[in-house]
Amino acid sequence: MDTSQAQLLGRWRAELQGRSAPVLLQLTPHPLLRESVHGTLQRDGSMVLLSGDVDQGQLTLEESTDGKHISANWLGTVQDGSCGKEIRGIWSSDTTPPISIPFVLRKQAPE
Structure with missing residues (x-):
């Protein structure tokens, strides 16, 4: 099955191995790239783009x-x-040394 941009839109719950608290992601249509998404996630009290x-x-x-540099990849x-x-x-940070953590993203029902 081929997943489309439209199927990515909405709320997702991420479970990262070794983290007790899930991370919530919100994805919306990218304003400039038609087949892409953009959004935010909340982690440790901070908003990440x-x-x-x-x-x-x-x-x-x-x-x-920071809205300018890539800090991690999913x-x-x-x-x-x-x-x-x-x-x-795998979620990977761009830190030194890099960190790689397995994840599971699950789509959440609309509110």
């Missing part, structure tokens, strides 16, 4: 803590049989 897309079931999201695969509502992959 997101931008990315999905292509042939592969998710790529870049996060930025690379994942839409899970077969999930109707585009579950994505599993």
Whole structure:
């Protein structure tokens, strides 16, 4: 199944291995790139910006803590049989040394 930009829109709950609290993401249509998304996530009391897309079931999201530089990446695969509502992959920071953590993203019902 090929997942589209429209299926990424909305609220997602991310569970990162080793973190007790989930991270909530909100994705909306990107204002300049038609097939892409942008949005925000809340982590440790801070707002982080997101931008990315999905292509042939592969998710790529870049996060930025300052709105200018990439601070981390989400690379994942839409899970077969999930109707585009579950994505599993690796979150990687651009720190020295880099950190890589497995994640599960699950689409949340609209409020």
